[in-house]
Amino acid sequence: MSSLNLDEQDGILRTISDAPPTHYTIKIQSLSLLSKYSLEKYESGEFEAGGYKWKLVFYPNGNKSRNVKEHISLYLVLAGANVSQTCWEVHAAFRLFLLDQNTGKYLALQEKNERHFHGMKLDWGFDQFLSLEAFTGTSNGFLMADACVFGAEVFVHKEKSTCKGECLSMIKDAVMYKHVWKIDNFSKLNAESYDSKTFIAGDQKWKIELYPKGRDSGTGSHLSLYLALADQTSLPPTSKICAEFTLRIIDQMYGSGYHYQYNKVSWWFSASSPKRGWPRFISAESFNSTRYLVKDSCTVEVEVTVQGTASALE
Known part of the structure; x- marks a missing residue:
């Protein structure tokens, strides 16, 4: 192991x-x-340290998603409940270990500063933990008889809630829903x-709200919807909740294709802000024609497409 740079x-x-790794x-x-x-x-598998659950992730040929070449990669990952909370984090210092099976001693890597684990960053560690040349070299004893030993020590310093905010989630391929409401004895x-x-x-x-005699600026002269x-x-x-919608009153003289x-x-x-619509949707005169109100009945239709939601960050 004398050829390794330990600076x-x-x-x-x-x-x-x-000493062997304390926690796993x-x-x-x-x-x-x-x-x-x-x-x-x-x-x-998961292991506990400092009141939290963790796991190790090892890439024997390097983490390709981070374009690592000619090295092994090793990471510590925060696991268990609450890890998806964006505005919450755990401050921890850690060491990751690799056993030299020739001497019984461990190569330990540690970052100078503690790391903050949270919902947007669950893993910290080393893209280039050790070169493949050093890892596979028999003189170093890290890989013997096709076997190796890794370990971890984790020391949690504190946790805290870090911010207030919101998360916007738009919906890909949102589906439109249609609801038809027939109103008799108008x-x-x-x-x-x-x-x-x-x-x-x-x-x-959801629901449709109908004001037969109008509401606000439409009172007494319009139907509000x-x-x-x-x-x-x-x-x-x-x-x-972001929703795109259309409200209609069906033209019964010409059929459902007219409205x-x-x-x-x-x-x-x-x-x-629980509702949206029009206080002057249609005038009482137009509505009471034989087109929209037939035999004292009318049909209201709505098409709703929920496009996204926004909620508080946890």
Whole structure:
């Protein structure tokens, strides 16, 4: 091992340790079979250190996703519950070990500064832990009889919540949902507003709101129509849902292919803004014609496509 450079390089300290790793050890036998079976990496089982669960990830021919060549790569990964939380992190110092089977001593690599593990960065370690030449050289004793031994020590310093914010998730290939609401005995609707049956689009419950005598600027002269969240209290205050929708009243004289509608509109629905529509959707005069209201019945239709959601970072 005398040929190895044990000086600090690029903030990485390389030392020789007489003591084995404190927290976890992996022995890999028949290492060459990983490559034979096209296994680019090996992930260890989980182990606990500092109150958290961790695992080791070893690339015997280097981490190709990081363009590593002619080296082995070794990483420590934060595992277990809560690791997907973006605004939460664990500060830890760690050493990763490789056994020299000739001497019983360990090559240990440690970064000068502690690392912060969090939902956006679960792994830290060494792309170029050791050159393949040094790893496979029999004089160093790292790989003997096609077997090697790795290990880890992890020392957690603290954890903390790091920020407040939100996460926007847009939906690829969003699906449109159509809901049809037939309203009978329209002339007998005496309440200020009526709701359609609840329907689901984009994993969210919705309803159509109808104001027969109008609402706001449409009161007394127009029919008002809205798309609304069916239960706004179920949505956290910091969450939003982006939905594109179209509201229509079917023209019963010419069939379902004809209708009175407003153009498609996109809106961010939330607990504080649970509905969107038009107080002057259609004038009472136009609506009461024989086209839209036939035998005291009308049909309202909505098409809803949930395009994305925004929620608080955890």
